[in-house]
Every structure is written in C-alpha cells, then in structure tokens.
Amino acid sequence: MSYRAPVSNQRLILDAVVGIHELDGGPEADMVDAVLEGAAALAEGEFAPLLRTGDTVGARWNNGAVTMPAGFREAWSSFVEGGWMSLAAPEEHGGQGLPFVLSAALMDNLNAANVGFALCPMLSMGAIEAIERHGSDDLKRDYLPKIVSGEWPATMNLTEPQAGSDVGALKTRAEPNNDGSWRIKGTKIFITYGEHDLSDQIVHMVLARTQGAPEGTRGISLFLVPKILPNGSANDLRCVSIEHKLGIHASPTCVMSYGDHDGAIGWLIGPEHGGMAAMFTMMNNARLNVGLQGVGIAERATQRAVAYATERKQGQRNRLPVPIAEHPDVRRMLLRMRALTMGARALAYYAFGQVDRAARGDAGAGLRAEVLTPLVKAWCTDIGIEVASLGIQVHGGMGYIEETGAAQHLRDARIASIYEGTxxxxxxxxxxxxxxxxxxxxxxxxxxxxxxxxxxxxxxxxxxxxxxxxxxxxxxxxxxxxxxxxxxxxxxxxxxxxxxxxxxxxxxxxxxxxxxxxxxxxxxxxxxxxxxxxxxxxxxxxxxxxxxxxxx
Structure with missing residues (x-):
C-alpha cells in the first residue's frame, strides 16, 4: 500500500497543541502549509518507494566500504537539493531558521515512509546543534554549512564493546598534536550510518578520553573527526563491519575503528572534559527524534492495517460478505492504533514546540521540554511497538508473512526503545x-x-x-x-x-x-x-x- 502523509492531522496539532502561530518570529500559515505539503511529497515520492528494498537488500559491507541499496543515493540527493536538512538550522550557517517543530513534521513523515533511511538525517540534526552550541568558530565555519546543507552527513560515536550504556567506561583515547588537532585511537560499535556511499564525506562526533583525564564521565571529551581531512586525504578511520539486525536493514550499523595507524585526526568540540555536556545536546535532540520514529512507524502500520481490514472480506452480515473492519474486535484494534498514534504525535510535537519556545527565551518552556523528553523517547517508542504488533494481528496469519509488509514495521520499531538510552x-x-x-x-x-x-x-x-x-x-x-x-x-x-x-x-x-x-x-x-x-x-x-x- 502507498503511504499518505497525515498532513491535516499534523496541521491540527501545530495549531491546537503547539500554537505555532504564537511563536515569536514564527512562519506564516502559507509557509507552514508549504513545508507540510513539501515534506509529504518527499516522503511519499522518494523515501516510501524504497522501504521494501531497504529491508530486503539492505546496506552491504565489503572490505570497509558500505553500499546502500539502489535508489538511495538519488533519494538522498533529492533531500539535499530540496534544502530539507536546513529546515530548522541557524540562518547564519545556511539554514532556514524555521521552528524546530516543523522538522518534527518532516521526520514524522520520513520515519513513516522509511525509518531506516530517515536515521541518516536524524543524526545530522543533533550534530548541527552540538557544533553550533559548543564548537569553535573555525569548526562552525568549516563544517556547519556542509552539514546544514546535507552534503556532509554526521554521526554520533558513543558506544564501545565493553561500555554499553555506561559511557563513563569508554577507553577511546585522544592525544594532542602541536597544531591544535588531536589523534584519536579506539573502537566504537553501533554507529548508525558510520559508513555509506550517500556522500563522500562523513563527519563523526566521537567521545574520547584525554591523557590524565578523570575517571568516569567527568573525563570525557568530544571530538569532530571527519572521514576526509581538509587537505583531501583519507583520515585514519575505517568501518570494520556492519551488524546483521532484526530490523532497520537500510541503516548501516557500523563497527568503527579509529587510529589503526598513526591516529585519526580530530578537533575538540567544547572544552576538554566537557564532552558529556556537548554530547547531551546532541543526544537530547536524538531522543526526541527517536520518539518520532515510534510515531512514524505507528502511522505507517495503522495505514497498512486499515487498508487491509477494509479490503479483506471474512464472515457475513445479512448473508453478504463483509470486510473484517466491520467486526468489533478488529474495529477495536484499528481505533486503538489510530488513537495511540495520534496521542503519541501530539505529545512529541508538543515537546518540540516547547523547545522552540525555550529558544525564544521562555525558560519555563525549556524546563518543560526537559520533563517531556523522557516521555517522548520512551512512551512514543513503546506506542510504535504496540501499534506495529496490533497491525500484524489485524492482518491475521498474513501479517506473519513478510510479503504483506506488516512484519517489517514491528522489526523496525523494536530498536527504538533501546538506542539513545533505553x-x-x-x-x-x-x-x-x-x-x-x-x-x-x-x-x-x-x-x-x-x-x-x-x-x-x-x-x-x-x-x-x-x-x-x-x-x-x-x-x-x-x-x-x-x-x-x-x-x-x-x-x-x-x-x-x-x-x-x-x-x-x-x-x-x-x-x-x-x-x-x-x-x-x-x-x-x-x-x-x-x-x-x-x-x-x-x-x-x-x-x-x-x-x-x-x-x-
């Protein structure tokens, strides 16, 4: 079935829940409509048709290189050319400066269309915020315009084999050079889009420990480590392998090795030992966006279930065959799916709207966004799993068969309750x-x-x-x-x-x-x-x- 972006529901939430018209310097109604319609067209026309290919073919690794499925590079080019990465980014770095909540509507649609693909821009959004808030003027000048444009996707490198959720146990090391750069050595795992062929450059945000740093999280620093150095040479980093996963097969989950030889060159973001503050800027952005993954998957699973239930006939009423959507228990599941999806979307957009209000000087809204962030990340991803599971149930035995597509939504949804902080x-x-x-x-x-x-x-x-x-x-x-x-x-x-x-x-x-x-x-x-x-x-x-x- 074809994906249809829920534009009218998104607009209602922006008006009745977020109050987008109340934001100081917010967009006019025509601009909001244009963004919603354009995001819908991108999701429906470019990302959604690649959902099945992304699942069945997936990202492929060969001798350090990762090849994305056919059509992904072209769809990424459409994303970049449309300026979608720049939607809510600061204008001084090439962004459009629109409210953060409009990027939520964009990612909601992209997640519903193809969540494995949508993971790529999601991480770049967090990197933009981290560099803009904590990076030096030189890093902002040299990297932000390209990340904002989408030409250079970014990653987040936290997890290590021995550390898991205990970030303070990381062992990756950083040693200073005489020119202000650092040499990074270590291994990171579970790095989303750590390597791919959507672009030649990839900007890695890497947590590491400097010499003599305090133990635990107090001794961690954040570094910007590009795949290609400013002089055009390859940096000393490589993708060792990609994981074979339950779902999100289109998203390459990489094992990254830094410094197999002399050390990967990187630059400090923020002060030494200030890595957790800078990384949490990126992670809080990612946690809200992961909540939107639950929303998007729930939307797609609901649409698929409704389409099936209104076409599939089983049982009779007045001696005439009826669609299964007319049976009370199936109708219960469909209405529950829609209600949970709509509630999760409203909660997520409301949180994004509070971030917008905080950025415009409302301190109380900033505190509320902090309260809402764990709710959005946890509950909305739980909803994605529940709704995707109900979608399989609506399909009955056919839902357990991969050909219908219902099973993919549950497989894709399952990771969202785990990563970016369980x-x-x-x-x-x-x-x-x-x-x-x-x-x-x-x-x-x-x-x-x-x-x-x-x-x-x-x-x-x-x-x-x-x-x-x-x-x-x-x-x-x-x-x-x-x-x-x-x-x-x-x-x-x-x-x-x-x-x-x-x-x-x-x-x-x-x-x-x-x-x-x-x-x-x-x-x-x-x-x-x-x-x-x-x-x-x-x-x-x-x-x-x-x-x-x-x-x-």
Missing part, C-alpha cells in the same frame, strides 16, 4: 532528575496546567493518581523509586497525551477521526494507565524476593 534509562531519568527539576516546580507545573484545562473526569482521576504516585516516589529510597519508574512514566505520558487529545477534539479544526480517537483514548487508554498507580508505588522488595538465578 526506555528504562528514560524512566530512571524521569524519577531521578525530572521529578525534582527546579525544585519540583517543572513537573508540578505540567500537572497544574492539565488540571486547569481538562474537563474529562477520567483524566482528572489519572492526574490525581499521578500526583499521589509522584509524592510517594519523591519520598522513597532510590531502589523503590526506580522500581516504580516505568509504570509511572507510562501514567504521566498517557496523562499528557490525553490532555492534548482532549484539546484537539475541542478545537474548531477537529474532524470525526480526531474526535473518535480522542474519545477512545480517554475512555480506554486513560483508565488503563490509572491502574498502574499500584505498580508505581509498590517498591523494590518484591523484585528482590528471590535471587535472579531463581527466575531461570
């Missing part, structure tokens, strides 16, 4: 840092805004339950707080998404689909989240009642 890490961040942010006012302010606006009794009950759970967790020892963190994150996410869907349904631009999705979410999803309160407050004792070995 969803468990996001839940830990919510209860460990975000509950106490700004003395607790950042989190409490979100609840206060929901309480002041909502008119739905079920949502009011959930908000009350979230307040009780938050008070319990704040007073609990660390292990008890972490034990309840995941159900608590789900409660908070559903509360926020339900609030935004209720707002959308009341707006003048709401259509029947929006009102039906909001009604289902409030009637079915919100009560489910309400039932998680006991788990959020249950503590850690039960989890440690027996040794881990006894669970085998």
């Amino acid at each position: 969803n468990g890490i996001q839940a830990a961040d919510l209860v460990g840092r975000k509950l106490g942010l700004d003395g607790g006012l950042a989190f409490d302010g979100l609840i206060a805004d929901i309480e002041a606006e909502t008119q739905d009794s079920r949502l009011i009950a959930l908000t009350d339950a979230v307040e009780v759970a938050a008070a319990t967790l704040r007073a609990s020892p660390p292990d008890d707080r972490l034990a309840g963190s995941y159900p608590f994150l789900t409660m908070v996410s559903v509360m926020a998404a339900g609030w935004l869907l209720e707002r959308m349904a009341r707006s003048g631009g709401a259509d029947d689909q929006t009102r039906a999705a909001a009604s289902y979410f409030l009637a079915s999803v919100v009560p489910e989240a309400l039932g998680l309160g006991a788990a959020a407050e249950s503590g850690a004792a039960l989890l440690y009642a027996v040794p881990a070995e006894a669970l085998a």
